[in-house]
Amino acid sequence: MxxxxxxxxxxxxxxxxIYPEFFSDRKVHKEQVExxxxxxxxxxxxxxxxxxxxxxxxxxxxxxxxxFMREMYLKTVPEEKQKSIKLNRMTDRPARASAVIAICMExxxxxxxxxxxxxxxVACSVQNIHLTCTAYGLGGFWSTPKFIYTADMNxxxxxxxxxxxxxxxxxxxxxxxxxxxxRKPIEYVTEWLEK
Numbered sequence: 001m002x003x004x005x006x007x008x009x010x011x012x013x014x015x016x017x018i019y020p021e022f023f024s025d026r027k028v029h030k031e032q033v034e035x036x037x038x039x040x041x042x043x044x045x046x047x048x049x050x051x052x053x054x055x056x057x058x059x060x061x062x063x064x065x066x067x068f069m070r071e072m073y074l075k076t077v078p079e080e081k082q083k084s085i086k087l088n089r090m091t092d093r094p095a096r097a098s099a100v101i102a103i104c105m106e107x108x109x110x111x112x113x114x115x116x117x118x119x120x121x122v123a124c125s126v127q128n129i130h131l132t133c134t135a136y137g138l139g140g141f142w143s144t145p146k147f148i149y150t151a152d153m154n155x156x157x158x159x160x161x162x163x164x165x166x167x168x169x170x171x172x173x174x175x176x177x178x179x180x181x182x183r184k185p186i187e188y189v190t191e192w193l194e195k
Contacts, residue, residue: 015130016179018139020096023172028098028138030058033171037101039132043124051118052125055102055157062100065168066091068156072147093143097170101129103142107162122166129169139174142167 037054045051057065069090074082094100105122107115126142133140144167147153153165 011131011135013181014178015134016139016181017141018172018174018179019141020093020139020170020172022175023096023098023139023170024175026173028171028173032136032138033058033099033101035136036129036132036171039128040125043121043128045121045124046117047113049108049113049118049121051105051108052122053104053106053159053163055104057094057100057102058098062094062097065100065102066094069094069145069147072150072152073145075152076147076150090145093170097172099171101169101171102157102165103167103169104157104159105164105166107160107164119164119166126167126169133171137173139170139172141170143170144168 033056037056040052040054041050043052070087073087073090077086103122103126105118108118130140130142148165148167151161153159154161154163157165159165
């Protein structure tokens, strides 16, 4: 066996979403975020287009992101549907995280590869980020508020018209115990076709 399969299995099964509300004050260093991104870029991509792009918000950059998110929430959610708890999350979550990574997809100029496959490649890169967080003992949360798919978000991030922001990934040290998880057994989600 090339790698210790029991450790790989344990890493995959131990990956959890940990919300920024449960991050501690301990800071994640830029070098750690660089390692997350260096592992992210080894995700598979059809035609080696490598469509993933990352915008990393740290320090005062998180404040700028939080203010933009607050404005976008107020702009995109009808006033009668706005909730103060959600509005406060727009600024609180970036402030609680050590880093917030905007997960982006740069659309291939000649568009030979279907867009969905480019999105899937970026999603695979996020799994690499999340698994690396788990190995490091870092908490991670992939957030997808509705306004990230807007032209306003593209403009804020400096993305092209056909590019997409696919979410915000929050990184921080957990403030408590590592959460437990569960999944349905494969019998519930698998059909074997042998004939």
